[in-house]
Amino acid sequence: MLLWIGIIIIILVIFFLLIFFGYYNRIIRLENRIDNSWAQIDVQLKRRADLIPNLMETVKGYMKHERETLESVTNARAALMKAKTPQENIDADNMLTGALKSLFAVAENYPDLKANQNFLNLQDELTNTENKIAYSRQHFNDSVLVFNNLVETIPGKWFAGFMNKKTKEMLQIPDASREVPKVKF
Amino acid sequence: MQEKVLVEDHIRRNKRQTIYVCGLMALLFIVVVFSIGYIFFGNILISLIFALPIALGYIAITYSISVSAVLSAAKARPANPLLREEKLLIHRVEEMSIAAGLPMPKVYVQDSEYINAFATGRDPKEGVICVTTGALKKLNQEELEGVIAHEMSHIKNYDIRLATITIAVVGAIALMSEILFYSMFWGGAGRGRKGEGNLILLALAILFVILAPIFARLTYLAISRRREYLADSTGAYLTRNPGGLAKALEKIRDDHPTVKPKGSKTVAPLYISNPFKKVDASSLSSTHPPINERIRRLRSM
Numbered sequence: 001m002l003l004w005i006g007i008i009i010i011i012l013v014i015f016f017l018l019i020f021f022g023y024y025n026r027i028i029r030l031e032n033r034i035d036n037s038w039a040q041i042d043v044q045l046k047r048r049a050d051l052i053p054n055l056m057e058t059v060k061g062y063m064k065h066e067r068e069t070l071e072s073v074t075n076a077r078a079a080l081m082k083a084k085t086p087q088e089n090i091d092a093d094n095m096l097t098g099a100l101k102s103l104f105a106v107a108e109n110y111p112d113l114k115a116n117q118n119f120l121n122l123q124d125e126l127t128n129t130e131n132k133i134a135y136s137r138q139h140f141n142d143s144v145l146v147f148n149n150l151v152e153t154i155p156g157k158w159f160a161g162f163m164n165k166k167t168k169e170m171l172q173i174p175d176a177s178r179e180v181p182k183v184k185f
Numbered sequence: 186m187q188e189k190v191l192v193e194d195h196i197r198r199n200k201r202q203t204i205y206v207c208g209l210m211a212l213l214f215i216v217v218v219f220s221i222g223y224i225f226f227g228n229i230l231i232s233l234i235f236a237l238p239i240a241l242g243y244i245a246i247t248y249s250i251s252v253s254a255v256l257s258a259a260k261a262r263p264a265n266p267l268l269r270e271e272k273l274l275i276h277r278v279e280e281m282s283i284a285a286g287l288p289m290p291k292v293y294v295q296d297s298e299y300i301n302a303f304a305t306g307r308d309p310k311e312g313v314i315c316v317t318t319g320a321l322k323k324l325n326q327e328e329l330e331g332v333i334a335h336e337m338s339h340i341k342n343y344d345i346r347l348a349t350i351t352i353a354v355v356g357a358i359a360l361m362s363e364i365l366f367y368s369m370f371w372g373g374a375g376r377g378r379k380g381e382g383n384l385i386l387l388a389l390a391i392l393f394v395i396l397a398p399i400f401a402r403l404t405y406l407a408i409s410r411r412r413e414y415l416a417d418s419t420g421a422y423l424t425r426n427p428g429g430l431a432k433a434l435e436k437i438r439d440d441h442p443t444v445k446p447k448g449s450k451t452v453a454p455l456y457i458s459n460p461f462k463k464v465d466a467s468s469l470s471s472t473h474p475p476i477n478e479r480i481r482r483l484r485s486m
Contacts, residue, residue, distance in 0.1 A: 033286070040283060124269070128276040135284035138425070143286075 023159040030147040034168060037140035038086060041133060045080060045089055048096070048129040052077045055122045059103070062113040069106050072099040090137065090171050097130060141170045207347070210354055210404055214240070217358050217397045220390040221365055240357045247353035252313060255305045261293040261315045270321040277330050278314055281337040284423040290314045290340060298442035300324060300433070303456045304336040305345050312340040323440065324433055331420060331430030335457055338419035344412045351405045359398040366395075410474045413457075417479055421486050431483040434458070438476045 052073065063070060076096035083089040104123065107113050114120075148167040151160035160166070218236045225231075264271040275292050282289045290304070290312035297317040306312040314336045316329075324332065339345055421427035437458050459473045 037286070120269075124273065124276065128279065131276075131280040132283050135280050135423075139284060139286050 020159070023156060024163065027147075027150065027156070027160060027163060027165055030143065030150065031165070034140065034143045034147060037136055037143050040136040041086075041089070041140060044129050044132045044136060045093055048093070048126065048133065049077055049080050051122060051125055051129065052096075055119075055126065058116065058118050058122060059107070059113065062110050062116075063106065066103075066106050069099070069103050073103055075099075086171060087169075090173070093133060094173075100126060100130075137171055137173065144168045144170050207408075210351065210401065213397060213400055213404070214354055214358060217361060217394060220394050220397075221361055223390045224365065224387060224394065236361065240361060243357045243360060244350075244353040247356055248307070248349055251349045251352070252305055252307065252311075255303075256293060256313065256315070259293075259295050259303070259315060261295045264292040264294050270318075273326065274316055274321060274329065274333075277326065277333045278337075281330070281333045281423060284334070285337045285341045287312070287337065287341060290337075292316075294318060294321070300437045300440050301456050301458060302332050302336050304339040305349070306340065307349060308343070308346055309340050312345060314340075319440075319442065323436060327426070327429045328433035328436065330424055331426070331428075331433045332457060334420035334423045335416050335430055336420075337423060338416040339412070342412070342415060342419060344416065347408065347412070351408060355398070355401045355405050358401045362394045362398055365391075413473050413479065414482065417483055418486070421483060427483040427486040431480050434476055434480050434483070438480075 056070065056074065059070065073096070076092065076099045080089065080092040080096055083092045107119070150156040151165055151167055218233075218240060221236045222231060222233065225235075264275055266272045266275055271292075271294060274294070278292050279289060287309050290306065291314070293313060293315035295301075295315055295317045298319045299317055300320040300323050302314065302316040302320055304312060304314050314333065316332070320329065320332065339348075417427075417430060420430055424430075458476060
C-alpha cells in the first residue's frame with residue numbers, strides 16, 4: 001500500500017517537473033527569439049546608416065539645388081546614429097525612410113543620375129535594407145505577441161510569475177509608415 | 186460570398202488535415218508490405234524480414250539524394266548576384282527569410298520562358314528556392330515577393346520534407362507492386378504457401394497491392410493541392426499582402442509561352458503552378474488546385 005502511494009507520488013513529481021521544464025524552456029526560447037529579432041533589426045539599421053554617406057557622395061554632384069532634401073536625409077541619419085532605445089531607433093528609421101522617399105522622388109527629375117550604375121545599386125541596397133527592417137520588425141512583433149500570449153494565459157502566467165518574466169512591448173509603428181515595405185521598386 | 190477567413194485559421198485547419206493524410210499514407214505502406222508477405226510466403230513474419238528492409242532502404246536512398254536530383258532534373262543553376270534581376274531575387278529571398286524567421290535558403294534560377302518557381306530541401310535549415318528566368322522577366326517586385334513568400338511557406342511548413350517523403354513512399358509502393366506483378370507473371374509467388382490458405386484473403390491482398398499505387402498517388406495529389414492553399418495563406422501572412430501573389434497567379438494564368446515546358450514530370454507538384462497543365466479544372470489527378478480558386482481565396486483574405 002505504502003509502496004503504491006510512493007510510486008504515485010514519484011510519478012506525479014516527475015509529471016510536474018516535465019511540465020515545468022517544458023514551460024521554462026519555451027519561455028526562454030521565445031525570449032531568445034525576441035532578442036535575436038532585435039539583433040536582426042539592429043544589424044540592418046547599421047547597414048542602412050552605412051549606405052547613406054555613399055549615397056550622398058553619389059548624389060551630390062547631380063543634385064546641387066536640392067539642399068533641403070539632402071539635409072533631411074543627413075539629419076535623419078544623425079538621429080539614427082544617436083538613438084539608444086529600440087523605439088528611438090525605429091522612430092529615427094521612419095524619419096530616414098521618409099527623407100529617402102522624397103530624395104528618390106526628386107531623383108526622378110535627374111535622368112543622368114537615374115542612369116548612374118552606382119546610384120541604381122545603392123537604391124536597390126537601400127530598398128533591400130528597408131524591407132529587411134520592416135520584416136524584422138514584423139517578426140519581432142509576431143514573436144512578442146506569442147511571448148505575451150504565453151505569459152498572460154494560465155498556466156503560462158504562473159510559470160512566468162515564478163521566473164519573474166513580464167510581458168514585452170511591441171514596436172509601435174506610426175500609421176503613416178505602415179505601408180513602408182511596399183516602396184516603389 | 187464566402188466570409189473572410191482568418192489566415193491563422195486557414196493554416197491551423199490545413200495542418201490538421203495534412204496529419205490525417207500522412208497517417209493514411211503510412212498505413213497504406215504498412216498494409217502493402219504485409220500483403221506482399223502474405224501473397225509471397227503466406228507468412229507475414231518473412232515479409233518483415235525481406236520486404237520491409239528493401240522498402241525502407243529504397244525510401245532512405247530516394248530521400249538522401251532528392252535535393253540534387255530535383256535541381257538537376259530542373260537544370261537549375263545558382264543565382265548570379267552580378268545580374269540585376271537575379272540580385273533583386275536574392276534580395277527578396279533574404280527579406281522573406283527574415284519575415285519567416287528562417288535561415289537564408291539557397292537561391293537557384295531555371296532557364297525557362299514560363300513563370301514558375303519551386304522550393305525543395307530536406308528541412309528548413311537547408312532549403313532551396315528556384316525561380317524561372319521567365320518569372321524574373323515578367324513579374325514585378327511585388328509579385329515576385331508574393332511568389333517567394335509562397336515558396337518560403339513551403340519551407341516553413343515542412344512541405345518540402347513532406348513532398349520528398351511522399352515521393353519516396355509512392356515510389357517504394359509502386360516498386361514493390363511492380364516486383365510482385367512480375368514475379369506473379371513468372372509464377373514465383375505463392376509457391377511457398379500451404380494449400381489451405383484462404384483464397385479470398387489472397388485475392389484481396391493481390392487486389393490491394395495492385396490498387397495501392399493508385400491510392401498512394403491520389404493521396405499524394407490531395408496533399409499537394411491542400412499544401413498549395415496552405416502555402417498561399419502562409420505567404421500572405423508573411424508579406425501581409427495577399428494581392429502580390431494573387432497578381433502573380435493572374436499573370437501565370439494569362440501567360441502562354443509558345444515553347445514546350447522542359448524538365449521532368451515527377452517534380453511537377455513542387456512548382457507553384459503545374460508547368461505541364463494549362464487546363465483549369467479541378468480533378469482528382471491535378472497536382473494543384475484550380476488557379477482561379479486560389480486567386481479568389483487570396484482576394485478574400
